[in-house]
Amino acid sequence: MYDVKSLKAEEFISDEEILETLAYADANKENVELIDAILNKARERKGLNHREASVLLACDMEDKIQEMYDLAKQIKEDYYGNRIVMFAPLYLSNYCVNGCVYCPYHLKNKHIARKKLTQEEVAKEVIALQDMGHKRLAIEAGEDPVNNPIEYILECIDTIYSIKHKNGAIRRVNVNIAATTVENYRKLHDAGIGTYILFQETYNKKSYEELHPTGPKHDYAYHTEAMDRAMEGGIDDVGLGVLFGLELYRYEFAGLLMHAEHLEAVHGVGPHTISVPRLKRADDIDPDTFDNGIDDDTFAKICALIRISVPYTGMIISTRESQAVREKVLPLGVSQISGASRTSVGGYAEPETEEEVTSAQFDVSDNRTLDEVVNWLMKMGHIPSFCTACYREGRTGDRFMTLCKNMQILNCCHPNALMTLKEYLEDYASPETKEIGNKLIEQELEKIPNPKVKATATEYIHNIADGKRDFRF
Ligand code: SAM
Numbered sequence: 001m002y003d004v005k006s007l008k009a010e011e012f013i014s015d016e017e018i019l020e021t022l023a024y025a026d027a028n029k030e031n032v033e034l035i036d037a038i039l040n041k042a043r044e045r046k047g048l049n050h051r052e053a054s055v056l057l058a059c060d061m062e063d064k065i066q067e068m069y070d071l072a073k074q075i076k077e078d079y080y081g082n083r084i085v086m087f088a089p090l091y092l093s094n095y096c097v098n099g100c101v102y103c104p105y106h107l108k109n110k111h112i113a114r115k116k117l118t119q120e121e122v123a124k125e126v127i128a129l130q131d132m133g134h135k136r137l138a139i140e141a142g143e144d145p146v147n148n149p150i151e152y153i154l155e156c157i158d159t160i161y162s163i164k165h166k167n168g169a170i171r172r173v174n175v176n177i178a179a180t181t182v183e184n185y186r187k188l189h190d191a192g193i194g195t196y197i198l199f200q201e202t203y204n205k206k207s208y209e210e211l212h213p214t215g216p217k218h219d220y221a222y223h224t225e226a227m228d229r230a231m232e233g234g235i236d237d238v239g240l241g242v243l244f245g246l247e248l249y250r251y252e253f254a255g256l257l258m259h260a261e262h263l264e265a266v267h268g269v270g271p272h273t274i275s276v277p278r279l280k281r282a283d284d285i286d287p288d289t290f291d292n293g294i295d296d297d298t299f300a301k302i303c304a305l306i307r308i309s310v311p312y313t314g315m316i317i318s319t320r321e322s323q324a325v326r327e328k329v330l331p332l333g334v335s336q337i338s339g340a341s342r343t344s345v346g347g348y349a350e351p352e353t354e355e356e357v358t359s360a361q362f363d364v365s366d367n368r369t370l371d372e373v374v375n376w377l378m379k380m381g382h383i384p385s386f387c388t389a390c391y392r393e394g395r396t397g398d399r400f401m402t403l404c405k406n407m408q409i410l411n412c413c414h415p416n417a418l419m420t421l422k423e424y425l426e427d428y429a430s431p432e433t434k435e436i437g438n439k440l441i442e443q444e445l446e447k448i449p450n451p452k453v454k455a456t457a458t459e460y461i462h463n464i465a466d467g468k469r470d471f472r473f
Contacts, residue, residue: 004258004265009224012262013203018254021051025058025250035064042071045078048309050257056305057253065301069332072304075311076333079404081447083385083417084377085336086370087136087174088129089318091345092117092156094359096142098178098215100201102246102290104282104361105142107215112283113359115345116147122159128348130168132340132370133428135386135420137170138197140361143178143216150184153177157191167427167469171388174239178217179226185233194391195272196230197239198223202247203255211246227263227271236397237272238263239316244302245279245293253302260310269398273314273336274306280320280362300329307333312404322365323376330382339373341366374424375433378440385417386424389472411450412473415457418444419471422464 002014028034038052048056056068093116096105104112117125129137139156141148153175160170172194179198188196202208205220212218227238240259242252256274264270278299279287287293294302306315314335317326326337344352344360352358368376374384390400390413403412418441425437441461448454453473460471 009221025054029058042308050254053309072307072332092141095144095147098217109284113357115359124349126163127165133424136172138174182229182233185230189234195237195239199241239273240271241275275316282362303329304332319364319366340370386420387416389416
């Protein structure tokens with residue numbers, strides 16, 4: 001039944017294959033010889049398949065787990081350096097016709113405040129986000145063909161890209177909306193989106209159907225095959241994810257990697273990003289009613305294993321995670337984080353008060369401002385990056401992967417990160433953050449291996465201090 005190249009959900013995410021994988025992992029979780037062989041394969045930067053990675057996930061030998069962490073850190077450093085790309089979610093509308101039992105947008109929830117931004121309100125949100133310093137957004141919406149049709153989403157994307165407030169600009173809009181048709185994906189592609197993100201929620205078909213009892217999202221195959229349609233529609237950067245807490249994490253982990261293997265096998269390019277959201281408290285939602293929550297150590301192990309299994313896939317952590325958890329997993333392979341996020345509709349321009357009926361999707365655990373997050377990252381030796389160059393230079397899909405595989409990050413992404421950080425420091429940072437950042441930029445320029453690139457980047461950074469903007473390699 002299992003066929004990585006099949007276009008049928010139940011064949012490329014075969015339940016039978018996952019169950020066999022879990023049995024194989026259990027049988028081998030103390031097989032040191034096999035574990036060492038798998039770790040050695042990962043050390044050669046060849047990635048791991050779902051079976052190999054599942055053995056490592058099942059293994060609970062302390063010394064081997066430490067090896068996994070060390071390797072994840074090394075791979076992160078080699079391919080991504082110390083850059084962390086920054087983004088923010090922008091909630092457009094929480095109208096939704098689905099019945100997802102874990103999401104407060106579900107149709108039966110009558111006490112959440114339903115809101116949909118007008119184009120004027122979208123503009124206000126974008127100005128508020130630009131004023132913080134954001135350059136990259138992920139737009140979010142519930143599924144509602146009447147209230148949030150594709151035309152509405154496209155209009156919002158146009159509005160977002162059109163706003164140039166002071167030195168601000170949103171240069172990349174990623175999109176997280178419900179599974180849709182090839183035709184609609186083509187429209188999103190033509191509108192100039194970055195990554196199309198869709199979380200699988202769970203790869204277990206039976207659970208999926210129970211967790212999505214009503215509405216268009218109930219259709220497991222339509223949802224699971226969405227990325228193939230997106231790629232058929234011309235989008236070659238897609239972002240996967242599961243919502244940890246809904247089903248058994250080992251099942252989800254195997255499914256996630258099978259999905260990545262499927263995209264690589266069929267389209268020649270794996271997922272651009274993987275997100276690792278965990279279920280959170282929300283209006284009408286108590287995460288404790290779900291049995292499959294994972295602790296922070298398991299979460300960290302999952303992050304490390306994603307890093308070593310798919311070295312060229314970016315990994316995203318949202319503000320669902322606290323500062324402490326973010327600190328724990330950042331070195332293990334995370335490449336993107338959100339900062340200063342609001343999950344309420346219209347929450348950037350007009351934050352909701354405690355007394356107000358909420359429109360938020362879930363409680364965030366990291367409530368710091370973007371300046372605080374940038375400052376914190378730099379103090380830990382990371383470079384906060386506002387870079388959007390790859391997609392604007394047409395380096396999407398396999399072209400980005402090539403850059404990554406050839407380890408050209410230090411000659412390309414690294415200077416781009418420094419230049420966009422410089423823009424942030426000039427336009428938005430507090431004096432303390434600016435001071436730390438300028439020192440960091442000076443040090444980091446020294447790491448650029450190619451002397452020509454180094455000289456040009458240094459010159460551009462001086463130009464930015466003189467008021468010029470938007471340089472990139
Ligand atoms: N409506 C779109 C869809 O159906 O895919 C996507 C937008 S939704 C705003 C983004 C994601 O939030 C969902 O895919 C889900 O994984 C996540 N989410 C929903 N309820 C959540 C909760 N209580 N805690 C954490 N994340 C949640």
